[in-house]
Amino acid sequence: MVRNETPVRLRLLSALTAAAAAALLLATGLVMARVQDQVRVIGHQAAPQAVTAAGLYFALSDLDAQATRILLAGDEDTLAGSRLDALGAYRERGRQIDAGLQDLLAAGAGDLERRLVTEVRDGLAVYRQRIGQALAAQPHSAAEALGHYTQATNVLHLDLLPDAARLRAVSEERLTRAYEAKRGTEATADAVVVLLGGALLILLAGLQVWLARRFRRTWNPALAAATALSLALLVAVSSVAGAQERRLTGARVDALEPYLALSELRAVGYDAAADTSRYLVSGNLAHYREDFTVKSRQLRALDPVAGERWQAYERGHERILALTDAGRRDEAITVLTGIRRGDAAFDFAYFDAAVAAVTDVQKTDFDRGLRDAERVLTGAVVLPVVTLVVIIGLIGIGVRRRLAEYR
């Protein structure tokens, strides 16, 4: 009876252990493949989309700033270079906006994003038409040009920028969802490791003990190797999952989120600087003075270097408004467009360089974090699968001779 029970129990225990290994193989492979795919979605869709949406807001802000520069330069000989420069920047921002909208649609946009992109495109067509009308009217009638310009800048501030802000918010929500989905998969991975991995280890140890007692042998090398490999695999899977999570979360918290926030402030800076020009173009409309003041408050809180440079721009802004109010428009334009230290165009470029230096570092850090996370996951599917196939093979080798005794 004892002799009859032994092979059955041996087969049963071996089959159970191999089945646990096979289940772990399947689950680990699926879960790690899912994590890899989710990291790819974050790095190649959700995060770039958030960056594109932030860039769109910035480009729209600067588009109007450049249009304002073009109008301000007008037909003045001394400002011909400034006008050409602004015209080049206006075209470049236009291209950036068109490409950004296309990218937002291409990266698996939902219904809301599609609707917002369509609205921005419609609004942009109206905006460009109004700017074209303003430029066409400028040589003949400054009042007509101002009328068209007012409509254009209203379309931009009341329709386009709010839509772009919504697109930015939707993209950031999408990014958050992508991170949450990945965290869900990681929780599954942890459960798989604990439950199936734990079961495999217990079964391997049980088989080892049972064989030692039943056959009076102290050690089964193949099963010992399978146990050690299983343990190493579980530790490795757990470590890799944790390492990619730390890198990707760190990249978001330490780099991407500050980058997106600073990009928004940079856009506010461009829009605020354009208010200085708008004040002149509009014939001293107080609205633009007040608008500048509101935007400027946000910018003073920037890091010490950028904040200090913004305050220098503010002083230039006040000087320009004072000259304009005193009827010294030509002098005001000289200060506005000049690139000497203390002139507005230089002080703004100086401020922008400080902000750009920070955003460039943040963007590079995020890209590096993403690359690191992807690199950590290299082989995260293949290695566990190969290891578990080897473990199943070792289980077979470990019990083969004992089973042969009963043939």
Next chain:
Amino acid sequence: MRVAVLILLLALAACSAPPEPAPEPISCASGTTGGQGSSAQTSALQAWIKAYQIACPDATIAYAGTGSGAGVRAFLDGEGDFAGTDSALSGQDLRKAAERCGGPVVHLPLVAGPIALAYNVAGVGELRLTPETIAEIFSGKVTAWDDPAIAATNPLAALPSTAIRTIHRADGSGTTDNFTRYLAAAAPGRWPHGAGSTWRAPGGTGEKGSHRVVAAVGRTDGAIGYVESSYALLNDLPVVRIGPAGGPFTEPTNSAVAGALLRATITDDLRIAPRYDGTADYAYPLVLISYELVCRTGTPALTRSFLAYAAGPSGQAAAGSALPEELRTRVEQSVLALT
């Protein structure tokens, strides 16, 4: 085991791609310097000044785009540390400059680009012209767009019978100087009006400034005018391809200008005499070269540092200049040799 995993992770991290090379840092100097002259250089100078002042907090640089003639006169009178000019000095000016400097004056060709012929002709998206035809158009001898001389190099174009309306600069300009020098050299038999910064041919419409030339071309059916190519490009105007009767016809691009400059005669002190004899190697011969004039000795450290940045790869990229690398290196070496 955890140690082994960490070693594996570190090994993978070590395989990461090297960081992208940063642009070469500007070697800063401090103080104040300034110059005046060519308005064609204003955009390039503004880009350089902004970048230099941002990188070098103790430096202040000023440039006034007063025009090449006024800039050179001021430099000869001892004003400023450098001058911008669209034409190299010669004869008496060269001697006066040597007096001002107490030694040789150095020409630094820092800005180069194509002069484009922008046009506005119904139904014509691509236009190919020889230097001879261009000379006859601007001389007022070819007066309609369907003239056989134009049709000969544009056999596939549906040329309209619209009258040709030429637009030229009404003010003295380096662009006119370089354009008329090209016509005088490339089509001497068809261009009897000589070369100079003031327009001398009869007829046409004069406009002050490149911005007004492109505006006039843009609003006039049948118009053609010459401008620095950025004006045509940024105002979305089509531009003429230039070449000999048998082709090839070349577009005004920076690379085609670089090709032309490689074939130019360049003196030891970097004065450039472009070759205007055709575009067989796809070079674009109608070029505008703008120089910085500085004294070989006694030039302030800040001026030298600023010009070294302008002649470097970053400075040239910021200005969108078309200097070929070989020439750029020579200019950079000349700057470094200033004392």
